[in-house]
Amino acid sequence: MTVHNELRLLPWSGPNGKPCFLSPATDGGYLSRLADNTEAVQLGLGAELLEHALDVLAAEDAEDEELHLLAIDLTGALRDILRVAESRGHRLPTTSGAVSQPGEEGPHLSASAFC
Numbered sequence: 001m002t003v004h005n006e007l008r009l010l011p012w013s014g015p016n017g018k019p020c021f022l023s024p025a026t027d028g029g030y031l032s033r034l035a036d037n038t039e040a041v042q043l044g045l046g047a048e049l050l051e052h053a054l055d056v057l058a059a060e061d062a063e064d065e066e067l068h069l070l071a072i073d074l075t076g077a078l079r080d081i082l083r084v085a086e087s088r089g090h091r092l093p094t095t096s097g098a099v100s101q102p103g104e105e106g107p108h109l110s111a112s113a114f115c
Contacts, residue, residue: 011087042080053070
């Protein structure tokens with residue numbers, strides 16, 4: 001089993017919204033731990049926001065402004081969670097059983113890799 005030797009996509013953006021990356025040589029260092037903690041916070045906030053969204057949508061008296069703000073918050077949380085998923089997906093180890101589809105990037109694992 002080998003590990004991807006790619007730059008790690010960090011869970012925050014740089015100037016002008018550009019992605020930030022961390023060299024794998026610094027894995028386990030301060031920035032890596034900060035990124036891990038930031039990802040955990042983002043995922044936790046996303047889960048809390050989902051619960052709030054379910055409550056708001058279940059209420060029959062939700063106002064347009066409240067729904068608009070909810071949509072903005074959900075969009076931000078989805079952006080953060082997709083970035084976490086992309087970053088973690090690129091760091092998955094590959095195995096000899098990896099399955100790749102033409103034109104797709106990133107690691108691909110067969111179902112047997114999860115058993």
